[in-house]
Amino acid sequence: MHAETRPRAGKPIAVAPRPDRRQQLRRWFQAGFFVMFVLAPPFDLLRYDLVAGHAWFLGMEWHVGFDDYSAGRIGLAGILGAVLLKVFLPILGAGAALIFTAWKWGRLYCGWLCPHFSVVETINRLMQRATGKPSMWESRTLPPREPDGTPIRYDRRWWLLTVPLAIAFAFTWAVVLLTYLLPPAEVYGNLVAGEPTRNQLIFVTAGTVVLSLEFLFARHLFCRFACAVGLFQSLAWMxxxxxxxxxxxxxxxxxxxxxxxxxxxxxxxxxxxxxxxxxxxxxxxxxxxxxxxxxxxxxxxxxxxxxxxxxxxxxxxxxxxxxxxxxxxxxxx
Known part of the structure; x- marks a missing residue:
C-alpha cells in the first residue's frame, strides 16, 4: 500500500532542497553576473564612452541626439523627446523592475547577483579563517566549526591571502569601472603596455586604494548605509x-x-x-x-x-x- 512507503518516525524527512544545491545555484548566479559585469564594456553590452560622447547598449551605439541638436537638425522638442525616450524611460524601467522585485522578494539582487556582495562574502570567509571573525568589527570570535560540524582552524597566516586578494579585487573593480567610461581597448591596452595616461593612472590608483580600504574595513557598512541600490530595495521590501x-x-x-x-x-x-x-x-x-x-x-x-x-x-x-x-x-x- 502507499502508506507503507512513508518514512518511519525518527528518520530525517526532506522538507527543503539540499542547502548545498541552493547555495551552489546562488554561487553560479553570482559568478555569472560578475563575469558579465567585467565583460559588458569590452563587448559593448553596456557602457558610456566619454571619448565618443555616446553610450553603447547590446552592441549598438546609443545616441541621444545632442549632436543633431547642436547642428540644428532637430529642435528643442526633438531633443527633449529623445532624452525622455532614450535616457529617462530605460532608467525608470530598470529601476521599476528592481523595486518591484525587491517589494515582492526582498534584496534578491544583492544576495544573488551583486558583484560587490560576492566580494563581501569572499573576504568574510577569508577573514574568518585568519581571525575567527568575518569582520574587523565583530565583537567576538565565532565558534570554530561549520554548520555541519566540520572544524575550522583559525590561522593568522590567512592574512597573507586575505589582504592581497582584497587589493586584487579593488584593482579589478577600479579598472572595470574605468572601462564603463573610456574605450576598454584603450584602457586595457595601456595597462598591458604599462603606459596608462595620467588621468587613467590617477583613477585606477585612487579607486584601488579606496576600494581596498572599503573591502577590508567597511564592506558591510557600505551595503547597509551607503549603497543606494540596496537602500531603495530595503525600503520597498519593508x-x-x-x-x-x-x-x-x-x-x-x-x-x-x-x-x-x-x-x-x-x-x-x-x-x-x-x-x-x-x-x-x-x-x-x-x-x-x-x-x-x-x-x-x-x-x-x-x-x-x-x-x-x-x-x-x-x-x-x-x-x-x-x-x-x-x-x-x-x-x-
Whole structure:
C-alpha cells in the first residue's frame, strides 16, 4: 500500500532542497553576473564612452541626439523627446523592475547577483579563517566549526591571502569601472603596455586604494548605509508586509537549544535571522541562515526552524515574533 512507503518516525524527512544545491545555484548566479559585469564594456553590452560622447547598449551605439541638436537638425522638442525616450524611460524601467522585485522578494539582487556582495562574502570567509571573525568589527570570535560540524582552524597566516586578494579585487573593480567610461581597448591596452595616461593612472590608483580600504574595513557598512541600490530595495521590501522573508518557527524555539546559533554566524551581513523583519532591514535573501539551519536540523524529523515564507505566512511570522496575536498583522494591511 502507499502508506507503507512513508518514512518511519525518527528518520530525517526532506522538507527543503539540499542547502548545498541552493547555495551552489546562488554561487553560479553570482559568478555569472560578475563575469558579465567585467565583460559588458569590452563587448559593448553596456557602457558610456566619454571619448565618443555616446553610450553603447547590446552592441549598438546609443545616441541621444545632442549632436543633431547642436547642428540644428532637430529642435528643442526633438531633443527633449529623445532624452525622455532614450535616457529617462530605460532608467525608470530598470529601476521599476528592481523595486518591484525587491517589494515582492526582498534584496534578491544583492544576495544573488551583486558583484560587490560576492566580494563581501569572499573576504568574510577569508577573514574568518585568519581571525575567527568575518569582520574587523565583530565583537567576538565565532565558534570554530561549520554548520555541519566540520572544524575550522583559525590561522593568522590567512592574512597573507586575505589582504592581497582584497587589493586584487579593488584593482579589478577600479579598472572595470574605468572601462564603463573610456574605450576598454584603450584602457586595457595601456595597462598591458604599462603606459596608462595620467588621468587613467590617477583613477585606477585612487579607486584601488579606496576600494581596498572599503573591502577590508567597511564592506558591510557600505551595503547597509551607503549603497543606494540596496537602500531603495530595503525600503520597498519593508513596505510590503507580505513580502518574502526568512520565517522562524518560534513555537519550536526549544530545538535551537542544541545549536550554536549557526544561522547568526552564517549571515554575511551580521544580522540575527530569528529576529523581526524591522531588525532585518538589510537582509540580502542569500539564505545562508536557512541553509545553516537545514544543516544543523538535518536529523530533526520536524525539519528546520528557518525558511522562506511569503504572503499570509509572512504576516503571521512577523506577528508572532513581535509578540502579537497571529491575526493582528493581517488586519493592518
Amino acid at each position: 513596505g510590503n508586509r507580505g513580502a518574502m522573508v526568512v520565517g522562524f518557527e518560534r513555537a519550536r524555539a526549544a530545538d535551537c537549544a542544541n545549536c550554536y546559533s549557526a544561522c547568526d554566524h552564517a549571515c554575511p551581513m551580521r544580522l540575527k535571522p530569528r529576529n523581526v523583519k524591522q531588525a532585518m532591514f538589510t537582509c540580502t535573501q542569500c539564505a545562508q541562515c536557512v541553509s545553516a539551519c537545514e544543516t544543523t536540523q538535518r536529523d530533526n524529523p520536524q525539519g528546520p526552524l528557518l525558511g522562506w515564507v511569503a504572503g499570509d505566512a509572512a504576516r503571521r511570522n512577523e506577528a508572532i515574533l513581535a509578540g502579537q496575536r497571529p491575526g493582528a498583522a493581517g488586519e493592518r494591511r
